[in-house]
Amino acid sequence: MEWVYLATAPDQVVAEMWVEALKDAGVAAMIRPSDTVSFLGVSGYGCRVQVRKRDLQLAKEVLGLEDEA
Numbered sequence: 076m077e078w079v080y081l082a083t084a085p086d087q088v089v090a091e092m093w094v095e096a097l098k099d100a101g102v103a104a105m106i107r108p109s110d111t112v113s114f115l116g117v118s119g120y121g122c123r124v125q126v127r128k129r130d131l132q133l134a135k136e137v138l139g140l141e142d143e144a
Contacts, residue, residue, distance in 0.1 A: 078105070078125040090122035093138060100137045102130045109118050 081104070084090035090106045097104035102127065110122040126134040135141075 076103075077128040079128045079131055081124045081126045081131065082138065082140055083121045083123050085121060086119050087122045090124055093124050097124075097126065097134055097137055100133070102134050102137060103127050119126065 082093070083095055084106075087110070090110070094106060096102045105125055107123040107125055110120070120128065
């Protein structure tokens with residue numbers, strides 16, 4: 076399974092909400108592991124959300140992101 080970049084959330088809390096919304100829509104998604112700071116709580120920095128390459132367009136639609144192509 077090839078993971079690709081979808082978008083950068085402003086912080087970890089928003090990234091987790093996006094991932095849950097995507098999963099609810101049937102899209103596998105994850106926060107890029109290096110962007111989280113679990114031992115100190117949640118990250119206040121931007122977190123990159125990734126999805127399967129085949130689901131990229133659907134994920135953009137679910138989150139209402141503009142297609143840059």
